Amino acid sequence: MSRTLHPTILSTIRPGTSGADADLTAVLAGLVPPARPQSLYVHIPFCFHKCHYCDFYSIVDSGPRRAEFARRLIGELLCLRPCAAPPARTIFVGGGTPTLLEPALWLPLLAAIRDLARPDSRTEFTVEANPETVTAELLDILVQGGVNRLSIGAQSFNPAHLKSLERWHEPESVGRAVEMARAAGLANLNLDLIFGIPGQNLNDWLSDLDAALALAPSHLSCYALTYEPNTPLAARLSQGSVERVDEDLEAEMFLATRHRLSEAGFEAYEISNFARPGFACRHNLAYWRSEDWLAAGPSASGHVAGLRWKNAPHLGRYLESTGPAPLIECDRPAPATQLAERLLMGLRLSEGVESEAVLSAAAPLGRDAALVACIDAHAQRGMILFDAGRWRIAEDSLLMADTIIGAVMRAVDP
Numbered sequence: 298m299s300r301t302l303h304p305t306i307l308s309t310i311r312p313g314t315s316g317a318d319a320d321l322t323a324v325l326a327g328l329v330p331p332a333r334p335q336s337l338y339v340h341i342p343f344c345f346h347k348c349h350y351c352d353f354y355s356i357v358d359s360g361p362r363r364a365e366f367a368r369r370l371i372g373e374l375l376c377l378r379p380c381a382a383p384p385a386r387t388i389f390v391g392g393g394t395p396t397l398l399e400p401a402l403w404l405p406l407l408a409a410i411r412d413l414a415r416p417d418s419r420t421e422f423t424v425e426a427n428p429e430t431v432t433a434e435l436l437d438i439l440v441q442g443g444v445n446r447l448s449i450g451a452q453s454f455n456p457a458h459l460k461s462l463e464r465w466h467e468p469e470s471v472g473r474a475v476e477m478a479r480a481a482g483l484a485n486l487n488l489d490l491i492f493g494i495p496g497q498n499l500n501d502w503l504s505d506l507d508a509a510l511a512l513a514p515s516h517l518s519c520y521a522l523t524y525e526p527n528t529p530l531a532a533r534l535s536q537g538s539v540e541r542v543d544e545d546l547e548a549e550m551f552l553a554t555r556h557r558l559s560e561a562g563f564e565a566y567e568i569s570n571f572a573r574p575g576f577a578c579r580h581n582l583a584y585w586r587s588e589d590w591l592a593a594g595p596s597a598s599g600h601v602a603g604l605r606w607k608n609a610p611h612l613g614r615y616l617e618s619t620g621p622a623p624l625i626e627c628d629r630p631a632p633a634t635q636l637a638e639r640l641l642m643g644l645r646l647s648e649g650v651e652s653e654a655v656l657s658a659a660a661p662l663g664r665d666a667a668l669v670a671c672i673d674a675h676a677q678r679g680m681i682l683f684d685a686g687r688w689r690i691a692e693d694s695l696l697m698a699d700t701i702i703g704a705v706m707r708a709v710d711p
Contacts, residue, residue: 321621325380325601333382334601336583337414339370340594341395342612345430345465354596354610355393362612367402369616371409373593376621380591380601383415387580387590388422391448396430400438407442416443421579423448423487428470436481446578447478448487448518454508455501458494461539462522468508475512485576487516492550493542494522502550506557515576519554520569521547548696555695568645568698585642595622604629633662637710644702649682649689664709671708675701 343363344355388410398406416422423446424439431449439447453459454468471488478486488509492502509517524534524541533539542550555565563571567585570578583590592599596610608622609615615622630638636658643650652672659665672688675681680694680701690698 321599321606321624321627322376322380324604324606324627333380334589334591334599335382335384335386336580336588336590337381337385337388337410338580338590338592338597338599339374339388339390339410340392340592340597340608341366341370341390341398342393342595343397344392344394345397356612358612360399362616363398364402365616366612367398367406369618370594371405372619373622374409374413377591377593378413381413381415383413384417385414385420387583388414388416388420388443389580390424392425394427394430395424396426396435400432400435403435403438403442407438407444411443421446421485423578423580425450426474427466428474429466431474431477433477433481436477436483440481440483445483446485446487447483448489448516449474449478451488451509452491453494453497454505455497458497458501458505461494461496462491472512475514484515486512486514487518487578488512488514489518489520491520491522492554493547495539495542497542499546499549499553503553503557506554510558510561516570516572516578517558517563518570519558521551551696555692564647566647568695582646585646587639587642593622597622603635631710632658633664633710636662636664637706640705640709641702644688644690644705645698647689649684649687652683652686652688655688659709662709667708667711668705671705675704 340354342355343358343366345357390410410416414420420443422444424444425448427450436447449471450464451471452462452464454471456468459466459468475486490505490509492505506519522542524530530539534541554571558571559565563573564577565571566577567581570581572578580590582588587600589601590599591601592606592608595608595612595615598605598607604627606624606627609625611623636655639658640650640655656665656668659668672681672683676683680691680697682689682691690701694701
């Protein structure tokens, strides 16, 4: 059954307009029938240092506001209880650096997350970690609280490249964090890595991959360094104080990643994400498959039944508020925009998108013929494949993925 909005709610959530003053729980309660997401994202914004490439909302905080933040977050989670559908399929706590929170603050926070999401043995429950902030005490508390997956921000094993990224951990601390995690009973481990770092060559990158593989993780996320607008790194690039890695070298690194990890038994289930069989990140798959999820914490973004919202990225406003978090966005994008975003996310996956479902969504918009023409044009060049009722980007065309996906998106949302 399709979900609609009660007329009084619909009047404040129109395609392309902002509903920043909307009460999120009222908006979600206005869905008919009610939407009950089974995924939850929680954002903890604290960092001990703001890396110059990062555009996520994070703040450097020495500690005094962390206890106040934990209490406020618990209050927000309590407000979201009527909107959840336990047991949760996935829970993801990201940041920032969640592991900066003191162990004593994690105890009530984990209890509140469990109260909202009711995780069971099938729930994937991930917490992001900085290798320098992982302790045996904290890991034991996380495991007792239901966490069964740890995502460690390694980024590189080369001290010079860590310095370039302004990552202030020692390469050896990654191995120590992995060892402690396993000792605590966490077998499902992801390592984040970055390539295309200024000054990095192909051998440097392959050495990073080998160092990561030596730790036997179940999952690897390997992203090219991006120069996001309004970050210090982007400013340094425009000033000429850093030099971007050559495009051809970055392409070599990308292809070498897929080859090396395939040889090691990892499946490339998304353009930048690799997992041993059975260990793909189910929470991120919820994003890429355009499923529904709740979100809590400052700057966290949620998505339910075509509605999307973003909590205000401001710790002060968050701490001064009560109930649901203050919003800066709450809207229901136009159907063409929703379909374009569905294609943007889905075509990044090795499984691609279901052609019949996409065409069914494009037909009422009068864009099905344009979509088929675009797909056919790329298929004739071998760039898009049709297999088992799904469209996906061919392996040897992944370097052109952004261009291909952009063309497909414009076919449905010109």
